[in-house]
Amino acid sequence: MDIPQIKTSSDAGQGAMGQIYLATGKQVALRRWEESPGGFSKPTTREYEVVGYLLQGVLELELDGGTAKMDVGDSWLVPAGANHRYRVIEPIVAIEATSPPARFGNRDQPAG
Numbered sequence: 001m002d003i004p005q006i007k008t009s010s011d012a013g014q015g016a017m018g019q020i021y022l023a024t025g026k027q028v029a030l031r032r033w034e035e036s037p038g039g040f041s042k043p044t045t046r047e048y049e050v051v052g053y054l055l056q057g058v059l060e061l062e063l064d065g066g067t068a069k070m071d072v073g074d075s076w077l078v079p080a081g082a083n084h085r086y087r088v089i090e091p092i093v094a095i096e097a098t099s100p101p102a103r104f105g106n107r108d109q110p111a112g
Contacts, residue, residue: 019096029101033094040087048098050078057092061085 019031033052040062053075061068061076063084070076078084 022095024101027101028097028099030095030097031102033096034092035088036091037088041085043083043085045081045083046078046098046102047080048100048102049080050076050096050098050102052076052078052094052096055093055095057094058089059092059094060087060089062087 019033022030022032024030040060043062054070054072056072059070061070061078061084063078064082068076069089
């Protein structure tokens with residue numbers, strides 16, 4: 001029987017956009033994202049799907065030509081391969097899950 005990997009905050013890696021990686025499995029990864037207000041990030045696409053939940057702040061997500069404003073308690077889905085970008089309106093704290101796992105060190109170019 002395999003022993004599950006247990007991570008603590010001191011073990012967490014950090015992505016290029018400041019995300020703190022909380023846990024990574026074979027099919028999904030979980031991260032915490034904190035960011036200050038700014039203009040829209042550069043448009044980007046990712047090889048993985050992202051679902052997110054906003055814990056604090058206000059965020060806009062531009063996805064495939066539409067824009068959604070998100071407040072605390074809102075969630076979002078960015079499909080793999082979808083063109084998107086973010087704009088932080090008020091400082092945010094969000095939790096995101098990626099599938100397949102997005103791992104720090106081999107991805108995450110600035111954009112969202």
